[in-house]
Amino acid sequence: MPILLERSEIIKSSIRPSVAVADGKIFIMANTEQNNLMDKIISLCKRRGFIFPGSEIYGGLANSWDYGPVGVELKNNIKQLWWKRFVQSRDDIVGIDASLIMNPKVWEASGHLATFNDPLVECKKCHHRFRKDELYDVWMEKTKGKLDDKNKINSCPDCQEELTEPRNFNLMLKTFLGPAEEAANVVYFRPETAQAMFVDFKNVLQTTRKKLPFGIAQIGKAFRNEITPGNFIFRTREFEQMEIEYFIRPPKTDEDWQSVFEMWRKEMIEWMKEMGIEIGKVHELEVSKDKLAHYSKRTIDFEYEFPFGIKELYGLAYRTDFDLKNHANASKEDLSYLDPETNEKLVPHVIEPTWGVDRTVLAVLCSAFDDSDPDRIVLKLPYKLAPYKVAVFPLMKNKQELVSKAKEIYDSLRKNFMVAWDDRGNVGKRYYSQDEIGTPFCITVDFDSLEDGAVTVRDRDTMKQERIKIAELKKYFSEKLDV
Amino acid sequence: MPILLERSEIIKSSIRPSVAVADGKIFIMANTEQNNLMDKIISLCKRRGFIFPGSEIYGGLANSWDYGPVGVELKNNIKQLWWKRFVQSRDDIVGIDASLIMNPKVWEASGHLATFNDPLVECKKCHHRFRKDELYDVWMEKTKGKLDDKNKINSCPDCQEELTEPRNFNLMLKTFLGPAEEAANVVYFRPETAQAMFVDFKNVLQTTRKKLPFGIAQIGKAFRNEITPGNFIFRTREFEQMEIEYFIRPPKTDEDWQSVFEMWRKEMIEWMKEMGIEIGKVHELEVSKDKLAHYSKRTIDFEYEFPFGIKELYGLAYRTDFDLKNHANASKEDLSYLDPETNEKLVPHVIEPTWGVDRTVLAVLCSAFDDSDPDRIVLKLPYKLAPYKVAVFPLMKNKQELVSKAKEIYDSLRKNFMVAWDDRGNVGKRYYSQDEIGTPFCITVDFDSLEDGAVTVRDRDTMKQERIKIAELKKYFSEKLDV
Numbered sequence: 001m002p003i004l005l006e007r008s009e010i011i012k013s014s015i016r017p018s019v020a021v022a023d024g025k026i027f028i029m030a031n032t033e034q035n036n037l038m039d040k041i042i043s044l045c046k047r048r049g050f051i052f053p054g055s056e057i058y059g060g061l062a063n064s065w066d067y068g069p070v071g072v073e074l075k076n077n078i079k080q081l082w083w084k085r086f087v088q089s090r091d092d093i094v095g096i097d098a099s100l101i102m103n104p105k106v107w108e109a110s111g112h113l114a115t116f117n118d119p120l121v122e123c124k125k126c127h128h129r130f131r132k133d134e135l136y137d138v139w140m141e142k143t144k145g146k147l148d149d150k151n152k153i154n155s156c157p158d159c160q161e162e163l164t165e166p167r168n169f170n171l172m173l174k175t176f177l178g179p180a181e182e183a184a185n186v187v188y189f190r191p192e193t194a195q196a197m198f199v200d201f202k203n204v205l206q207t208t209r210k211k212l213p214f215g216i217a218q219i220g221k222a223f224r225n226e227i228t229p230g231n232f233i234f235r236t237r238e239f240e241q242m243e244i245e246y247f248i249r250p251p252k253t254d255e256d257w258q259s260v261f262e263m264w265r266k267e268m269i270e271w272m273k274e275m276g277i278e279i280g281k282v283h284e285l286e287v288s289k290d291k292l293a294h295y296s297k298r299t300i301d302f303e304y305e306f307p308f309g310i311k312e313l314y315g316l317a318y319r320t321d322f323d324l325k326n327h328a329n330a331s332k333e334d335l336s337y338l339d340p341e342t343n344e345k346l347v348p349h350v351i352e353p354t355w356g357v358d359r360t361v362l363a364v365l366c367s368a369f370d371d372s373d374p375d376r377i378v379l380k381l382p383y384k385l386a387p388y389k390v391a392v393f394p395l396m397k398n399k400q401e402l403v404s405k406a407k408e409i410y411d412s413l414r415k416n417f418m419v420a421w422d423d424r425g426n427v428g429k430r431y432y433s434q435d436e437i438g439t440p441f442c443i444t445v446d447f448d449s450l451e452d453g454a455v456t457v458r459d460r461d462t463m464k465q466e467r468i469k470i471a472e473l474k475k476y477f478s479e480k481l482d483v
Numbered sequence: 484m485p486i487l488l489e490r491s492e493i494i495k496s497s498i499r500p501s502v503a504v505a506d507g508k509i510f511i512m513a514n515t516e517q518n519n520l521m522d523k524i525i526s527l528c529k530r531r532g533f534i535f536p537g538s539e540i541y542g543g544l545a546n547s548w549d550y551g552p553v554g555v556e557l558k559n560n561i562k563q564l565w566w567k568r569f570v571q572s573r574d575d576i577v578g579i580d581a582s583l584i585m586n587p588k589v590w591e592a593s594g595h596l597a598t599f600n601d602p603l604v605e606c607k608k609c610h611h612r613f614r615k616d617e618l619y620d621v622w623m624e625k626t627k628g629k630l631d632d633k634n635k636i637n638s639c640p641d642c643q644e645e646l647t648e649p650r651n652f653n654l655m656l657k658t659f660l661g662p663a664e665e666a667a668n669v670v671y672f673r674p675e676t677a678q679a680m681f682v683d684f685k686n687v688l689q690t691t692r693k694k695l696p697f698g699i700a701q702i703g704k705a706f707r708n709e710i711t712p713g714n715f716i717f718r719t720r721e722f723e724q725m726e727i728e729y730f731i732r733p734p735k736t737d738e739d740w741q742s743v744f745e746m747w748r749k750e751m752i753e754w755m756k757e758m759g760i761e762i763g764k765v766h767e768l769e770v771s772k773d774k775l776a777h778y779s780k781r782t783i784d785f786e787y788e789f790p791f792g793i794k795e796l797y798g799l800a801y802r803t804d805f806d807l808k809n810h811a812n813a814s815k816e817d818l819s820y821l822d823p824e825t826n827e828k829l830v831p832h833v834i835e836p837t838w839g840v841d842r843t844v845l846a847v848l849c850s851a852f853d854d855s856d857p858d859r860i861v862l863k864l865p866y867k868l869a870p871y872k873v874a875v876f877p878l879m880k881n882k883q884e885l886v887s888k889a890k891e892i893y894d895s896l897r898k899n900f901m902v903a904w905d906d907r908g909n910v911g912k913r914y915y916s917q918d919e920i921g922t923p924f925c926i927t928v929d930f931d932s933l934e935d936g937a938v939t940v941r942d943r944d945t946m947k948q949e950r951i952k953i954a955e956l957k958k959y960f961s962e963k964l965d966v
Contacts, residue, residue: 047690049577049687049690049691052683052686054581054585056683056686057682057685057810057816057818058586058589058813061584061660061670062661064584064585065582066581066582066679066683066686067579067580068686068687069577069579069687069690070690071580072579072580075580080563089897095552095555095556096549096551096552097550098537098550099537100721101547101720102538102544103537103542103543103544105541106541129663173660174658175656175672176656176708177545177708177720178545178710179603179710187544189658189672196549199539199541200535200539200549203532203539203551204532207530207551207552208552209907221704225660225661225662237584238582238583238584327540331540331541414572424692
């Protein structure tokens with residue numbers, strides 16, 4: 001069955017070949033094999049403890065997902081590598097961690113209160129609501145692609161009654177702080193991490209005395225009341241972002257900002273390589289002038305060929321001085337930068353690279369998933385991302401001398417690496433389990449080990465086995481794993 | 484001015500000496516020196532970039548706080564050490580990271596919807612609301628301790644009109660998922676991380692096949708619509724928890740659960756030591772039987788002498804099988820454990836140690852803060868927690884050969900450690916800055932360095948200076964910092 005992408009994405013994708021035209025409209029089909037691939041990944045995630053449906057025992061909740069024991073390690077590895085690469089290893093970027101709930105004036109100034117909307121139509125009878133721009137897709141799905149009368153798409157897909165004109169529906173999650181549920185107490189959970197970097201700009205500048213160009217980075221949750229969340233962890237109402245606002249001097253020429261933009265474009269590609277994301281499946285979409293967000297002078301979407309279609313993975317935008325100026329106006333605070341050499345006051349411009357954490361996890365899983373060998377499924381994760389780096393097995397669980405020797409190795413290695421222990425079933429089954437969670441190396445302690453002080457080390461990707469001296473294991477893995 | 488603690492805390496604290504009796508009531512006064520200490524810590528946090536008021540340019544928001552560049556490093560160090568200690572270094576604990584928004588049935592089953600309430604009274608005229616049990620304190624503060632008529636506390640502290648009877652006010656933050664703001668779409672942001680471990684229990688058990696006893700750990704945000712948040716990051720509406728649900732076999736004797744409880748009590752004390760929290764200021768409060776939460780058979784509060792009073796830092800509770808049984812009943816899912824040896828089905832009991840992340844940060848800051856030397860303020864953070872481990876200074880910023888040599892050292896050391904760079908002002912001022920953010924070591928590159936290949940290393944705590952060969956710096960710091 002074809003998967004219909006949202007209209008906006010169809011439009012964006014229509015420049016590329018993987019697009020079909022049917023029924024006079026453009027849409028993309030993800031083929032059956034691809035759908036199966038997604039099912040296999042979701043199944044692996046659940047089976048091995050990467051990702052479970054949220055609140056599953058209560059029937060779940062609106063496409064929410066929980067990270068399980070190996071999933072949280074994978075996700076933390078991604079976040080920590082990002083932080084190390086873009087904050088700790090750079091002189092020009094510092095981090096913050098701001099509250100998820102900010103003063104509502106922030107969203108007034110940023111424009112989110114007024115414009116962060118989806119146009120919804122409502123059925124005059126059953127009161128179900130739909131995104132106007134998705135009605136066609138909903139109808140196509142309902143009729144399994146056999147829409148007999150195009151006028152139908154102006155009626156309710158559920159009861160076929162008349163729909164209202166589109167009305168704006170704000171995508172921010174709202175709540176009330178304080179004892180009374182009244183307008184004065186309404187606040188919003190942030191729909192993006194970005195605004196905190198602008199709101200805290202002055203405090204960061206004053207405490208770090210950074211000089212332009214410099215960036216403020218943040219990893220944290222954001223929330224959007226999406227009408228149609230979906231595609232596993234691709235679009236959820238609660239998600240995590242890794243984001244940098246990189247401040248530069250107001251450009252005198254286009255080249256001034258374009259060179260920084262280009263630096264970040266390359267950095268984002270390098271990052272994808274570090275994550276093991278298949279670069280051949282990544283597409284750069286230059287957002288056309290007429291589709292740019294109001295604050296942006298240039299935006300690139302990095303899109304990835306997910307099994308369910310080509311979809312946005314990361315974004316890179318030149319936001320000009322839109323945000324700092326808006327917040328300065330709205331708050332009456334001076335958010336300018338004093339050039340220490342010229343004594344000139346200026347409002348910095350900003351280049352914004354944005355990464356979704358959950359989308360990174362998903363692209364990493366899709367890239368790493370390999371079932372080309374009929375005998376096993378293997379997650380070929382980059383070593384740095386693997387939840388466990390090494391697994392240790394005693395050949396048999398009932399032979400105390402094997403178990404003790406294996407435990408000894410396990411205890412010694414785990415001082416330096418994340419190490420798994422498995423003594424269940426036979427060695428073949430254990431390899432199978434470790435391959436599915438992407439453990440790069442497995443050690444088996446056998447009877448020979450007790451004699452020759454060596455063990456069998458098996459490589460996840462090549463499946464080759466090597467005999468390594470126990471005393472050399474630490475050095476061996478340090479080199480292999482580059483830690 | 485005395486700081487009045489909440490009633491519940493007054494009661495809890497009345498067994499200890501730091502309590503005063505006045506106006507016929509028991510309360511605790513934090514003395515002026517202690518208040519000044521809190522002011523000094525808050526001021527340092529803002530001045531150096533540990534913690535800023537949230538949304539400050541818009542006048543803040545209800546005691547919300549943002550972690551700045553050094554604050555986020557400190558907080559991340561705490562969280563990572565906790566995860567390493569309690570999850571990655573242990574065979575018997577695995578982690579999860581669940582959604583902040585869970586199915587509302589979770590809160591129905593846990594009892595939060597029905598009982599997670601504060602009793603509030605409302606003024607019949609101005610409609611301001613107050614916690615019934617805090618009215619006395621509010622009045623005492625308003626009258627600066629000179630309450631002339633005790634009946635007054637039954638009237639509104641703002642307009643002195645009549646108050647309603649207390650009504651229950653649920654402390655969970657609610658929002659709406661989906662397009663319509665109607666009852667069917669109401670969901671809550673979790674008020675604690677704990678429930679996710681029970682709701683995901685079955686998935687974790689199935690994927691990890693852990694054997695009892697084992698624990699599920701989580702670090703994440705939780706939300707409570709506190710009527711009176713306050714005391715800096717001590718009580719905020721949005722906060723972060725580190726929590727473990729440690730599952731054990733249903734105890735046959737009290738000793739069975741008490742020994743596990745005792746293991747965790749000791750682990751929590753060891754953790755506080757690792758954090759550099761002054762153990763002399765930590766009090767264990769055995770919660771008396773009549774004050775235990777309905778689910779708990781035993782609870783210990785670890786309290787810390789904060790500058791504003793003795794307040795709860797961590798908690799340790801024996802929750803029995805209350806939670807798993809409740810969720811099994813409510814969800815109709817089998818949440819039992821099958822003993823692999825006896826084939827017996829059982830519902831595990833649970834011991835729950837809980838740590839507040841933000842309270843840990845605060846206790847760490849209070850313990851590390853030292854202004855006993857009139858010439859400097861120093862944060863004597865444990866090395867592992869310090870945002871930067873080493874700072875590198877060129878003696879003068881205008882001498883290119885000093886700057887190059889210093890940069891060389893900086894670039895080489897930062898491959899292994901978090902290293903700060905400072906070339907502003909004179910060396911004395913730079914020491915002053917680094918002391919305030921707790922950097923254990925400062926390196927100065929001077930003219931002699933160019934000749935003898937050595938630098939001056941200054942120790943934060945002793946202020947002693949040593950001459951160390953540049954070639955030996957990495958080894959020197961690896962040993963000192965134990966990394």
